[in-house]
Amino acid sequence: MSPLLRVEGLVTRFYTDEGVVKAVDGSFFHLGADEALGVVGESGSGKTVTALSIMRLIENPGRIESGRILFNGEDLLRKSEREMRRIRGKEISMVFQDSLSSLNPTLTVGAQIARVLRYHTRLSRRARWRRAVELLAAVGIPEPAKRASHYPHQLSGGMRQRALIAMAISCDPKLLILDEPTTALDVTIEAQIFELIRDLKARLGMGVFLITHDLSVVASFCQRVIIMYAGKIVEEADIHELYVNPLHPYTRGLLRSIPPLEGEAERLESIPGEVPDLINLPPGCNFGPRCDLADERCREVEPELVEVSPGHRVACLKVGAPTMGGGNG
Ligand SMILES: Nc1ncnc2c1ncn2[C@@H]1O[C@H](COP(=O)(O)OP(=O)(O)OP(=O)(O)O)[C@@H](O)[C@H]1O
Ligand code: SF4
Ligand SMILES: [Mg+2]
Structure with missing residues (x-):
């Protein structure tokens, strides 16, 4: 069976005055329906x-250069803008990064939800309002009928x-993209929001693409994870596998920088150095300048993402190679 989403060789770049930003450089991954x-x-x-590439919302000076984004087997990169407008918000929805501030301050929350319903459904005005109230109830907002008439600043x-x-x-999407959905919120509220998303996912049966800085958030919510570094996927694995057998030096560094899943947190390390300039990437491995294991070959050869065991893919010249020194197999 083909997955809900399959991204193949996605390349997205920004043509700025300073140079070409290689923001996404050849991504391959998939996401199942549930x-x-x-x-x-x-x-x-x-x-x-x-x-944003999946949503086809890359704007000037950005461009999706190549690849395929197969959603239910159909390539979104071949859809017209009109077709995409029907897909966005209905088939694929996204909660944008920093979206808390992007709610329209001049419309009540009920009216904002009703507006999405007006675009995508044939519901009457009254039915749209009723549905908006139902939806506010479904996401655990107390007194939803009253809250629907409130403006964002009142919440x-x-x-x-x-x-x-x-x-x-609101339109039962098959894929929900969440871009750092809890960054602006405190830890208790964050936990409640994830509880809500988990509950909705179980009830509505949708695929969820969850973007975060935080591996521990992923550990409690996702089955699988991809790790990105400087525009490339450097590792992909089942979440349990990633914790017990992280293979990429960057992933290992990330894991050292978060508290363990259980038990007391010991001293946490952060990864020294900075993400490279995506306009002037070093030759060879992007992670080279920050990698303890880097050698001459890493500065020349760009590692490819290879499957080292079923479902576990890594892009590092020293993983999976027969010359590897112990500990990484
Ligand atoms: N409109 C744009 N014009 C130029 N460069 C851009 C634009 N949007 C993104 N980029 C560049 O693309 C790269 C990837 O950005 P992206 O926003 O995807 O990072 P991110 O992983 O989401 O980071 P964060 O965790 O801070 O949200 C960055 O180097 C960024 O500066
Ligand atoms: S390829 Fe080399 S520089 Fe890159 S992560 Fe592996 S060991 Fe480090
Ligand atoms: Mg971001």
């Missing part, structure tokens, strides 16, 4: 650009995020 896939990486690694951050999620699921 699966939650996590995407983790430092700031600037290409997570949002990947999501707390957590409530606004719930309202945004209500809007995103």
Whole structure:
């Protein structure tokens, strides 16, 4: 069976005055119809650009250069803008990064949800309002009938995020993209929002593409994770496999920089150095300048993402190679 989403060789670039930003450089991954896939990486690694490419929302000076984005087997890169407008918000919805501030301050939350319904459904005005109230109830907003008539500034951050999620699921999407959905929220509210998303996912049966900086968030929510570094996927694995057998030096560094799943957190390390300039990438492996294991070959040869065991893919010259020194097999 073909997956809900299959991204093949996606290349997205920005043509800026300073040069060409290689924001996403040849991504391959898939997402099942009922699966939650996590995407983790430092700031600037290409997570949002990947999501915006799937939504076909890359704007000037950006361009999707090549690849295929198969959604239910159909290539979204071949759809007209008109077709995409029907897909966005209906088949594929996205809760955007920093979207808390992007709610329209001049419209009540009920009216904002009703507006999405007007675009995608034939419901009457009254039915749209009723559905908006139902949706606010479904995302756990107390007194939904009253809240529907409130403006965004009258709601707390957590409530606004719930309202945004209500809007995103209003047309029963098959794929929900969440771009750092809880960054602006405190830890307790964050946990509640993930509980909500988990519950909605189970009830509505949709695929979830969850973007975050935080591997521990992914561990509690996703079955599988892809790790991005400087525009490339450097590792992909089942979440359990990733924790017990991380293979890419970058992933290992990320795992050292978060508290363990259980037990006391010991001293946490952060990965020294910075994400390279995506306009002037070093030859060879992008992670080379920050990698303890880098050698001459890493500075010349660009590693490809290869499957080292079923479902576990890694892009590192020292993983899977017969010359490898112990510990990484
Ligand atoms: N409109 C744009 N014009 C030029 N460069 C852009 C544009 N949008 C994104 N980029 C560049 O593309 C690269 C990837 O950006 P992206 O927003 O996908 O990172 P990210 O992984 O989502 O980071 P963060 O965790 O900070 O959200 C960055 O180098 C960024 O500067
Ligand atoms: S290819 Fe070389 S530089 Fe890149 S991650 Fe592997 S060991 Fe490090
Ligand atoms: Mg982002």
